[in-house]
Amino acid sequence: MSEPFHGTDLLDVDRLLAEDERLVRDSVARWVDERWMPIVKDHFRNGTFPLELATELGAMGLLGTTLVGYGCPGLSSVAYGLAMEELERGDSGLRSFASVQGSLAMYPIHAYADEALKNRYLPKMAKGELVGCFGLTEPDHGSDPGALSTRAVRDGREYVISGEKLWITNGSCADLAIVWAKVDGQGADDIRGFVVEKGTPGFSAYDVDGKLSLRASVTSGLVFDEVRVPEENMFKGVRGLRGPLSCLNQARYGIAWGAVGSAIAVYRAAVDYAKARPQFGRPIAGFQLVQAKLADMINEIVKGQLLVLQLGRLKDAGVSNPVQVSLAKRNNVKMALDCARSSRSILGANGISDEYPVFRHMVNLESVFTYEGTHDIHTLILGRAVTGISAFE
Amino acid sequence: MKILVTVKRVTDYERKVKITPDGSAIITEGMNFVPNPFDEIAVEEALRLQKAHGGEVVVVSIGAKDATTQIRQALAMGADRGILVLSDELDSDAVARVLVKLVAEEKPDLVIMGKQATDDDANQAGQLLAGYLGWPQATFASKTEGLESEAEKAQKPGVVIENGEALVLREVDGGLETIAVTLPAVVTTDLRLNHPRFASLPGIMKAKKKEVKEVPIASLGIDVTPKVKNVKFAEPPTRKAGVKVADVAELVAKLKNEAKVL
Structure with missing residues (x-):
């Protein structure tokens, strides 16, 4: 051997x-x-x-x-x-x-x-003395943020913000919120960013109840009921969707790396379990079907590692682009989700218990699969990049 | 106050060590290396003393060029500069005599070392160094589990420096004793002295710019011919399968008659 x-x-x-x-x-x-x-x-x-x-x-x-x-x-x-x-x-x-x-x-x-x-x-x-959150997604506007309906109306030297945000990580524990709202008209070009501090009259947050994923994380809704913020709190440096999308591009880059970490966690759990769990008189790691699952996992993890490392080198050289970030986020999160499901199956009944990290990662990754640009939206970004034809705009 | 602290590059204690078929050496290929955990405690103690009393923390390692990584780890925790004595592996006596030379050059008030390295577990270099220098030694420095909050524990050194002396709580057979040694002195660290800090990301970046002086061992003019040689390495015996007993009576009988522990 x-x-x-x-x-x-x-x-x-x-x-x-x-x-x-x-x-x-x-x-x-x-x-x-x-x-x-x-x-x-x-x-x-x-x-x-x-x-x-x-x-x-x-x-x-x-x-x-x-x-x-x-x-x-x-x-x-x-x-x-x-x-x-x-x-x-x-x-x-x-x-x-x-x-x-x-x-x-x-x-x-x-x-x-x-x-x-x-x-x-x-x-x-x-x-870490002040915590922030990011309010872009709304109850009725997810993949199409350009259609967001939160409004900021100018009144003297203040803006009055009204609207609602949903699926906001850190929302209720944040000291300040970055809020994207439309200032003049209804178009995506009217989107501007604001800093809204906790405690500002009219601003409240509530936690999303009944989450089965990302449970070790705060997920909230934000409510803005004629919230007045000084004009200085508006970002002067950007307007339109470019503002929030540039932020998401940074976050998606980190997610592409993070997903490899999740995949590593579930892979290690599967290997350890398979080697320690005897059935039919030998460790289940000795069975071909289990080995095939483990081989597929490590195979994809290695590819995912190389993908994000190259992306990181490009980013550090200042020559990366958002399509490459979409590629990495899309590939690695799906890869990690597949690894988690496969690992879950190797652990059998134990795979559904929180004594092992696998199910936790698996259900977390369902959120990661969807947030910061759904898997499908990243597919369409790649599709647009290779054909020159947008399927969603 | 100037503190010299040692860091040895050792095999990762969380990985299984592999031995060559003839038992002459440990296979280092593919092995992960870490700072000796007792040395990390020594670095932490030195940094806490520096915070309390000012001065400089100088990190020393003896070994191949690769040991630079372990020096950088100590620099990332906050130490000021490093010295790498480029050398093949030495026995404890040669390590002590190398350190004598460095002490003569650096003139520290205190040398803090791990009580032993987790690879060879020799537990001799600190004692030999104190002997060669004619300095007092306080080995197995520890700290009682007091009423400190987590935050306080993260700040206060266990070694108390006052009036030119170091007060050191030692773990000894059967209990704890506190001794006072005049400075300069050699202190070796035990496990409960402190919990080493995490190297922060900015700390790691700052460490890249800190000086690590390389000293070829030949330039020190000492004879490092080993007095202790590794003769043979062997795996620990594999554990035999256990047996299941039917009831408590059988267990007690086996403990009494076979294991002879009752």
Whole structure:
């Protein structure tokens, strides 16, 4: 019998990483193992997120990781990706927290807000002392955000925001919300971004009840009932869909890496279980059908690793484009979901228990499959890219 | 206060070590390497002392070029600079004599080392170093589980420095003792002294720019011919399958007659 292969790096992708990139990955891995893994099961059961870890995530440099200045860590996209991979190996809800804070809340402030807003929010957000959320999706507008119906009407030196947002990660625990609303007309070009602080009269949040996925994460609805914000809180630097889509492009990049982490978690669980579980007098890992499932998993994980690493290198060189991000998000999340379902089947009845991480990852990935551009929308983005014909606009 | 702290590159204790068929060596190919966990505790203690008393933390490793990674890990935690003595693997006595040279050059107030490395478990280098230097030593430094909050535990060093002395709580057979040693001194760390911090991402980036001086061992002018040689490595015996007993009476009988523990 040959030596069994340990780990998930069958193609020695590690060799493509610099020393500091490996140190980032290993340090975040240790943090996840020591600080997150012991508590995730209870949080998932109870439907809670341990907000007290926000400042630890900040101290680790996991909030706004790639942003430069204003107390932000300023790391490369590859180092950031490796960190997101480790966070999502812990749970998609943990990675979502960091994604929303960094890519969806801090990023637009960093990119589009004026100096006063940057200085007011970014240093505290990088430390995890202030939590942000991102309000784009509405109850009636998901894949077609250009049709959003939240309005911001100018009144003197203020804007009056009215509307509703839904499926907002961190919504009810956030100190501030990035809200996208239409200012002048009804067109997508009228979309502008605003910072709305918690406690502003007319602004309230409620939690989505009955979630069967991303349970270790806060998912909320936001209600804006004639909420008055000063005009300074509007992003001067961007208008139209480009604003929110540029944020999503950052977040999707992190998701593509994170999904590999989920896949690794469910793959490891499947290998360990298959080797330890005897049936018909030998470990089920010795059966061809089980080996085929494990081989398919590691095969796809290796490809997914290479995909995001190349994407990260392109991003760090400043030459990546959103279509490549769609490709990576679409491929890796579907890959991870397939791995999770396959792993679940290897674990048999135990696969439905939260004693193992597999089912948790599997149902989490159903959300990841849908959020930040559904799998189908990314398919259409690729379709448009290869044909020049848009199937959805 | 200047603190010299050692970090050894060792095989990952979470991975199974493989041995060459002739039992002459450990197969390092494909092996993961980590900082000796006791040394990470030493680095953490040095950083806490530095925070309390100021000064500099210098990290030393002895080994091949690859050990730079373990020095960078300590620098990422917050240490100021590193020294890598480029060398083949040494025995504890040669390690101690290399450190004597570095101590003469750096003139630290304190040398903090892991009590032992998890690869060879020799537990000698710290004691030998203190002997060669003629310095007092406080081995197996520990800390009582007091009423500290988590935040306090993350701040306070276990080693108390006052009036030119280091007060060190030691784990000894049968309990704990506190000794005072005059500085300069050698302290070796036990498991319960502290919980090493996580290297932050910005810390890892800063560490890239910190100095790591490379010193070829030949330049130190010491004889490092090993006095201790590894003669043979062997796998631990494989565990035999257990037996099932029908009831408590049978279990007690077996414990009494076969295992002879009752």
